[in-house]
Amino acid sequence: MLRFIIITISFILISNNKNTKTIDFKSDRYTENISVGAENTDKYLDLLKHKNVAVVANQSSLIFNKHIVDFLIEKEINLKHIFSPEHGFRGNLDAGKKFNNQIDEKTGLKIISLYGKNIKPQKKDLANIDVLLFDLQDVGVRFYTYITCLHYVMMACAENNIDLIVLDRPNNHADYIDGPILKSRYKSYVGIHPVPIIYGLTIGEYAKMINGENWLGHQLYCNLEVIECKNYYRDQLYNYPIKPSPNLPNNLSIGLYPSLCLFEGTTVSAGRGTNIAFQVYGHPKFDKGDIYFTPNSIKNVCTNPKFKGKKCLGFNLSELDEYEVFNYKKLNIKYLINAYKNIGIKTKFFNSFFNNLAGNSELKQSIILERTESEIRESWKTELENYSKIREKYLIYKRSRDIK
Numbered sequence: 001m002l003r004f005i006i007i008t009i010s011f012i013l014i015s016n017n018k019n020t021k022t023i024d025f026k027s028d029r030y031t032e033n034i035s036v037g038a039e040n041t042d043k044y045l046d047l048l049k050h051k052n053v054a055v056v057a058n059q060s061s062l063i064f065n066k067h068i069v070d071f072l073i074e075k076e077i078n079l080k081h082i083f084s085p086e087h088g089f090r091g092n093l094d095a096g097k098k099f100n101n102q103i104d105e106k107t108g109l110k111i112i113s114l115y116g117k118n119i120k121p122q123k124k125d126l127a128n129i130d131v132l133l134f135d136l137q138d139v140g141v142r143f144y145t146y147i148t149c150l151h152y153v154m155m156a157c158a159e160n161n162i163d164l165i166v167l168d169r170p171n172n173h174a175d176y177i178d179g180p181i182l183k184s185r186y187k188s189y190v191g192i193h194p195v196p197i198i199y200g201l202t203i204g205e206y207a208k209m210i211n212g213e214n215w216l217g218h219q220l221y222c223n224l225e226v227i228e229c230k231n232y233y234r235d236q237l238y239n240y241p242i243k244p245s246p247n248l249p250n251n252l253s254i255g256l257y258p259s260l261c262l263f264e265g266t267t268v269s270a271g272r273g274t275n276i277a278f279q280v281y282g283h284p285k286f287d288k289g290d291i292y293f294t295p296n297s298i299k300n301v302c303t304n305p306k307f308k309g310k311k312c313l314g315f316n317l318s319e320l321d322e323y324e325v326f327n328y329k330k331l332n333i334k335y336l337i338n339a340y341k342n343i344g345i346k347t348k349f350f351n352s353f354f355n356n357l358a359g360n361s362e363l364k365q366s367i368i369l370e371r372t373e374s375e376i377r378e379s380w381k382t383e384l385e386n387y388s389k390i391r392e393k394y395l396i397y398k399r400s401r402d403i404k
Contacts, residue, residue, distance in 0.1 A: 029323045030239035030251075037167035037204065037227035038063040038071075038135050044165055044227050048077045051130040054121075056083040056114070056153055060137035060169075060244050068135050068167070069107060080129060081110040083121055085136060085149040086245075115145075119189065120152035126160045134166045137244040138203040140173030141258045142182065143190040143357050144245075147206055151192055154210055158220035165225045168204030168396075170238035172254060175399065176200055176329040177391065179258070181383040182359035191359050196384060197331055198258050200391060204228065208394040226396070233400035237326055246301040247277040255325035256317060259332040265354025267347055268339045269295055269312055273305025281335060282314015283307070283343050291316035333373055340367050 037043075038061070053072070055061075061068040072079050082089060082104060089104065089111050102111050112125050126132075134153055136146045150166075157164040179197030193215055201209065204226035209215075211222055232238070243249050248257060253276075260278045263270040271280040273295030280293055284307060293312055295305035315338070340349055344367075355361050366376045 029237060031231070031233075031236040032239070033231045034170060034236075034238055035230040035232075036063070036169045037229055038068055038169075040227055040230060044133075044167070044225070045075060045077075047163075047165065047225070048072070048131055048133075051078065052128050053077055053079050053131050053133060054081050054083060054126070054129045055079065055133040055135065056085065056149070057133075057135050058085060058089055060240075060242055061135040061167075062241060065241075068133070069104075069109070072133075073107060079107075079109065081112055081125070083112050083114050083125075083132075083153070086115040086145045114149055114152070119149075121156040123160060126156060126162055129160075129162055131163045131165060132157055134164060134203075134207075135169075136203065137169050137240065137242075138171055138206075139244055139248065139254050139257060140171035140198060140200070140202075141261070142179075142193075142195055142197050142199060142359065143261060144257075145189055147203065148189050148192045150203065150207060151210060151215070154207065154222040154224070155216050155220060158216055158222040161223075163223045163225065164207075165227060166204045166207045167227050168202050168229050170229055170232050171202045172237050172240075172251070172326055173198050173258065174200055174202055174205075174397070175235040177384055177388060178329075178331040180358055180360045180363055180380040181387060183361075186356050186359050186361075188356045190356055194387075196380070196387060197359065199387075201394065202229070202234075202397065205394045205396050208396075209391070212394060213390065228396055232397055233403070234395075234397045235399040235401060237323070247272055249275070249277065250322075252318065252320065252322040252325060253278040255322050256320075256332075259335055260317075262333075262336055262354070262357055263339065265351055265357045266336075266339070266349050267306075267351070268343065268349075269293075269306045269314070271295070271314075272302045273298060273308060276316075276318040277302070279318040279320075280314055280316050281339060282312035283339070283347075284310050284312050285346055286313040286339075286342050288342055289313035289315055333376060336367060337370075337373065341370075344368070 057068055063071050100116050101113050104111050138146050177196050177198055177200040181196050182191045182194050207224055211224055248254050257278050260270045260281055263281055268281055268283050271277045274293050282289055291314055295307050297303045350364055354364055362379055
């Protein structure tokens, strides 16, 4: 009876959107004196003067509490147009929603979609560009599409002999690596390089790796400049000042995202359509759980979530300590194993998207065969060790504990 009351209360809280957790700007667990690459203006503004410039940006492209586009205009940089990744320039479009070119109402600049008809800047869009700025907040996970966007931007710059400046930003998953390495047969927009799910690099370091490992192909090499963050150590946590995409509303969701996004390749909901997206998982037919939630349309966040309007029983992770989640420093496959045991026999658990997210077919088979967590981890151990040697070549930032 007590358990029923707890679940009922939890359901009311979720349904009424009263337990939303916002990003905490004052948490003493996050390093406050970090300067992101964009703020180190003395390193790149002179490179933009008297040049025709374009920028790859979205709502996360902030500098000194203003948008990078507004800042460049104030500095009288000759900004020609904006390129926009998944979720759009304002960061208010559903995951996977394609969009067309448009005009920014505030500046009158053309916004060119890199998540619609074209995923790579076209030659005509770069015809009068000398320098391209790339400033997006990554979250350090292979299937988060901004590193794929980076790949195609670098390719376009290499093909058209255009300089690329990446304004680096911290990544709270930058201090460790985990998960299976992507196999080439599962290349897609949610995974294009042979890296693990958690690849342990900032986006600037990742750009260096794309160049260094010749991943652009056809002997292409991008003329790349990475503007580094200041006062940043890879083992310290950074407080994201704005949510990097619509369904990552707070630091906890970013911490859980590498593990819970795998549910996008299953019949299980990861909470899209609630105010605790990527902080809960469940299904209408779960036998066990500690919370009920009902996904519904949320404007500019998620318009058609899985199990829309259906009550799901699931597991509430929204009260976990975000600091402990980040410091777990592993891909948490216990959630996937638990969900499969709960519902996998009753329904078709996996969909065709799962192997693209996992980067191989072995993880799916391991879950079906009910292998243990340690057995699953052992299956990607050797490949992770090999990747670790590659990654080491491109690290810019030290760990704070290594500073003497």
